[in-house]
Amino acid sequence: MSFRNLLTDDRGAVRRITVNRPDKLNALNRETLVELDVAFAQAAADDAVRAIVLTGAGSKAFVAGADIAELAELSPVQARDFSRLGQQMMWRIEHLGKPVIAQIGGFALGGGLELAMCCHLRVAGDTARFGLPEISLGLLPGFGGTQRLLRLAGRSATLELCLTGAQIDAARAQTLGVVTRVVAADALEAETMRLAEQLAASAPHALRAILDTVIVGGETPLDAGLDFESMAFGVVSSTQDMREGTRAFLERRKPVFSGS
Template identity: 65%
Template sequence: MADTPAASPVSVSDDGAVRTVTVQRPDKLNALNAATLQALADAFEAAAADPAVRVVVLTGAGPKAFVAGADIAEMNGLSAVQGRDFSLLGQALMCRIERMPKPVLARINGFALGGGLELAMACHLRIAADTAKVGQPEINLGLIPGFGGSQRLLRLCGRAATLELCLLGAPITAERALQLGIVNDVVPADALDARVGDIAAQLARSAPLALRGLLDAVHVGGECSLDAGLEYESAQFGLLFATEDMREGTSAFLQRRPATFQNR
């Protein structure tokens, strides 16, 4: 297991094929400043390129916050042009995570507000502790979401819920977020690690090329017409017939044994 230096705002550790990326600013409730956004971008770039990594878990250090938002102290001094650039930096990271060729699982251990919720929504699956709270409170700062919150919320839970969270700016409970479709599951705080670990282990056992094809198909399908999405799905489906993993998976099923996928 390799760890990044303590001075970094982001730590990285491996447990088999599962890489955990942790925002490491607990004294700031893991708030996202420019340096942290860049460190996260570097961490996800490295995870995407590492063939030993099959799943990424994203979380925040400490018991209070996943990520409590963007760093307001840093934002306070920005000009209009700098504010736009900060938004673009955050959006680039969120798109990088969303388009990862490997599943990314958000472990929401506490507050996921503003940029923190935007970061979680860029992940493919979101598991929250029952003590967590999520929201888009930027309106209270005289701002709007800048890292994609208005757009990903709209796609996850619709217009009414998006306007509720963004216009009112009040955090909601993890259970309410589950009802709205913002998170996939809510578990007791003391069961969060076990639940996330189980899901990560299941994904790590799955066929990596099939996972990648599925992530691609869902991403493309969300941005195009149904006909175009179906055509893309068929293309991905057909390509997987050229893989050793597909032969292994179907053979294992017929032979009633567990499959062992080799990413080939």
């Protein structure tokens, strides 16, 4: 499928997906949400893709929010469905089974921050800005922002950012757990790709098991999470990559994981 609002390219086993609406600061309209859902479904189905980098075109914004011009014309029912569309797409990313890194330069506001938070890792340039300003529109975050920020940063910070609409810098975002890593803005792409290539060289079954175990365990009592972890550990121990990894360790060489 060709996309009107996205660019995709593969660099080895890393797929880069770029929201390409720089004239709109990469704002998320309905068409872009649908295209993102398709693009991530394709990445999930392609065995040659082992890690994904999600970013925005241009230097001003990762994604500056939802498309306000489109949003302003929605009926209440249409707004509910728009919210659910965004939530569904971001749920797909979170549960993709392959590591997804958000490469964040410039603004990540509203739907942009929500999009970043559903990714597994978030690397930000030191000049990036973050916020959930929906309150200024008489709204609340609708793509999962209240729930994912609550889980990442806690109740106090979530209430502060949602109630005031305040923007924060990359350093505070990292302190709150919203950002995984902060790097110099001019090194953002190189550092993100270095991380993505490291993940892409890892054992795919183990990566998926880690993602599934952390996501499931975060929503269950400890005993259920521990049980899920043990079962995942057993399953991954049956893979050829586990044999390769342990053999390489004993032979004091670098493992080569095949995904089998």
